[in-house]
Amino acid sequence: MENQEKQGISIIAKPLREQIYEYLRDEMYRGSLLPGSLVNVNEISQRLGISKTPLRDALIQLECDGFVSILPRRGVMINKLSLEDVKNAWEICRALESEMLIPIFDKLTESCLTEMERLTREMKRASELKDTYSFYQNNVAFHNVFLNLSSNDQMRRIIQLNKQRLYDFLTRKHIPQWEEEHCEEHMAFIDLIRRGNAAEAAEYLKVTHWSLEDQETYILQFYFNGETHE
Known part of the structure; x- marks a missing residue:
């Protein structure tokens, strides 16, 4: 598989295990590997022309990151998101983002704010086009403008993994009112900065933008079609 292109992925620079990890994550996002389904290790190994060792290594990492469960005598299952999973990931992002804002606040230049405004406009455009994928890509990029100013790689990694859980196993349901509120909150956040x-900007991020109670x-609509899934 090294130095080759298979199934649309290029194997050049990164360790094979990491590239297989990214490939499997992409398959999950595309819906080729669905939550609750079992991973056919033999089929993937043959398709990619790789041995099972790096594939198993990638699956172990996916299990550590919460995306799959390795079940004895059954195989590897793609994890479903429960309401508790969503709430836990939401609370982690809420706590860490608001905590990270204070130390980097003085690094937020006018060019940073201009970029955040641009990304919010892109979100509005994506919402009008009902392009949920682009909406959430730009949403993540908006938050990364200030998160990437932090030198705390571990906290950024935790946020990234939890957002991947929140945004990568989606029905990609278009909820115009929620998307509009996202954009309005982004502009209010920029104004506070x-x-x-x-302190006020961090409080707004924590209490309003990442509010579980308000959202x-x-x-429930976005992840569970309005039904409660515990």
């Missing part, structure tokens, strides 16, 4: 009040109805 421009006013120079770090639970949308969360």
Whole structure:
């Protein structure tokens, strides 16, 4: 598989295990590997022309990151998201993002805010086109503008993994009102930053933007078609 292109992935620089990991994550996102389904290790190994060892290594990493479960005598299952999973990931992002904002606040330049405004406009455009994929790609990029100013790689990694759980196993349901509120909150957040009040901006991020209480109805619609799944 090294130095080859198979199934649309290029195997050149990264360790084979990492590239297989990314390939499997992409398969999950595309819906080729669905939550609750079993991974056919033999079929994937043959398709990619690789041995089972790096594939198993990638699956072990996926299990550590919460995407799959390795079941004795049954195989590897793609994990489903429960409402508790969503709430836990939401709370982690809520706590860490608001905590990370304060130390990097003075690094937020006008060019950073201009980029955040641009990404919010892209979100609005994607919402109008009912392009949920682009909407959430730009949403993640918006938050990364300030998160990437932090030198705390571990906290950024935790946020990244939890957002992947939140945004990568999607029905990609278009909820116009929720998307509109996202954009309005982004602009309000930018305004607070421009006013120079770090504590108020962090509080807005935690209490309003990542509020579970205010957004639970949308969360149920987005992930579970309005039904409660514990």
